[in-house]
Amino acid sequence: MGKTVTTRVNEKLSDRIDEIAEEEGLDRSTVVRKFLADGTENWLIEKSLEDYEAGKITLxxxxxxxxxxxWEIIQEAREREVHVPYTVEELEEDLRALE
Incomplete structure (x- = not known):
């Protein structure tokens, strides 16, 4: 069983949600749940890739x-043009390890 979350939105956003619900043949609650799920997933990916780019976490x-x-996070990183935190020193170290 899920939890109920209540929020107030402006009329323009409410109208857009209703238009999308009608176009998709869904009820308003389903559309809002989908947007919340997509938005939170996108935020988590964005935040995780920022932390990766800053060197705080690994890929x-x-x-x-x-x-x-x-492979999925690598694809996300490519699509979002994330800078890979790989320094020249790390490259030199890797090349020495190959010798």
């Missing part, structure tokens, strides 16, 4: 936090 940790596979 594996970002994927795990978001409930995505490594």
């Amino acid at each position: 594996w940790q970002a994927a795990e936090r978001c409930g995505l596979t490594l």
